[in-house]
Amino acid sequence: MHIPTVAELQARGEQPELLYWVGCAASFDQRAQRTARALAKILTHAGIRFAILGQEESCTGDPARRAGNEFLFQLMALKNIQTLNQYQIQTIVTACPHCFNTLKNEYPDLGGRYTVWHHTQFIYRLIRDGKIKLKPISSEALQLVTYHDSCYLGRGNGIYDAPRDILQALQLKIVEMAHHRSRGMCCGAGGAQMWKEEEKGTTRVNIARTQEALDTGSRTLAAACPFCHTMLYDGVKYAGKEEEVEVKDIAEIVAEHLQ
């Protein structure tokens, strides 16, 4: 399977109906790359004409901005907006809630206006509209899964249902953690924490959060953000549970259930 870049399409005189904004984590982090591949599979399966920016994509600037470096953020944002506008991109899907928030809510201030989907919203629509064919209930069905709300998706943008609706469509049984939906607890990566040591405390945020997830007794911890994914995975490893418990992005779970 080959994923075209927007530039390739343009050379052929074509325009993608959807741009997949991959984001830094899914581009470079080995585990998050699995999410990227899963999403690419899903979009292909659903027959969507999508493309990526490839090497022309750049950090949205979110971590710089949250750390306080507004200057660098604007630099990145204006450059990305130039690229996107030059290709006349209108619709974007991304698997990263941070990219999602920046592209959707913050780029308009600098002249970048797009219809932006988080992949859980987009996938849910594909399922609902019957564009994705799912395998009949497998042995995995009815297995317990818990979903970790990403702050930038849930509280940030009010997206609580789409990820859960997808899991339900797959006939998985969701058990909620002590803190979920608008009370969900952060994984500890946001606000540029991902790129520095946590401040001094009694425990690490991801360890506290993973414990809540493990307390549900689920074998699968579903995430919808590459950073949450990493944080939860580290938490599972810390608890010595990596043999029993898997951390997966919603896109990975869906890709496994494609017919």
Place this chain on the structure above:
Amino acid sequence: MLLAQILFVALLVTAITRFSRMVRKIRRNILLGRDERISGDRWQRWKNVLLLAFGQKKMFRNWIPAVLHLFVYLGFIIINIEIVEIILDGVLGTHRLFLPYLKGVYPVFISAFEVLAVLVIVACAVFLIRRNILHVKRFTQPEMTRWPRQDANNILIFEIILMLLFLTMNTSDQALQMHHAPHYVHTGRFLISYPLAQEFSHLSNGSLVALERGAWWLHIAGVLFFLNYLPYSKHFHILLAFPNTYYASLDPKSRMPVMESIVPEVRNMLGLPEEAASDGSSMPAHFGARDVFDLSWRHLLAAYSCTECGRCTAACPANLTGKKLSPRKIMMDTRDRLEEVGRNIDQHGQFVDDGKSLLNYISEEELRACTTCQACVEECPVSISPLAIILELRRYLVMEAAQTPQDWNAMFTSIENNGAPWAFPPDQRDQWTASL
């Protein structure tokens, strides 16, 4: 009677004058903040005021304190209606002025007030127990030092006293009515004070009048004192919750507003054409916020609206895992610094540099611990965003003070050079597609 009326009016005028002077000072302090235009749907804003301030919607995320708080809140609003009669009686030298107009409905109203007064007493007692005996965690955190704790207790005790005075006043009044005392017109039976009055009916008319008048005067004097205590107290929120919910941001919680002032410079660096519609936004005194002057007036209004309830802190992942950060402390520090600046202005006529800033109150370590998870914003019953202040202070630290953790500097460099926060070369960006 006339002497009493003169005394009453003097008391009333003094209290109101003092209160409005305090309010003007607070308004001045709030307007020390940066100007910020309010945009967005007015109806949505009014809806927020109705739901959050009037409707207490967020409070009901936590139903036990919500119900108790509702009693106190309704008690407050309804007692205020009753105060209108008290004030008019005081000024005109009448007694129960509204009775002839309301007739049979009058005792129904007063009975409702009495029931509320009892509920307020119960609620305040439970609150006192929660704060002082049960030691609910969010009331005992480090920023809850002497004054914030004292303040909360003062208010609760005060409310109880006011309600007891109200009930005493009515009880002695009902007893006097049983005695057919002159001047004490027949009102009908009040739900709570009538049965109580039976116990007091053996007292002489003289003692009952003393009791009734004493309670009446103490009650109104107490209310006026309370009014003047408010501006010094976190309980100012009973007034500011309304404007604060109106002016609170309507944006998605994860959205950071753009720093307009540097856009032209960045566009220039990239060789982009000047935006035509520059609104003449000039360079601010600082990049981000170093002191209260650099924050928006909306943030300063929020600092005065904070009820110090600690719901934000109780949900903060940094705080929950033992970091120094407490979003409530961010709001309390902002208010404390602003009050300090206000006192400075009162003293000198204008602000004279005191060598301090908000960063003397809030440490870098606290600011660095925030994950921008927005839990504090979500929880706040009066729509305060401690996060917004944290982010402004972070901007100052990084863009102006150049106090950046080494790791973040590396991240910045990487974004600038590689277009990614990690040091991966851009030509590896699409390698994940190779193994599809």
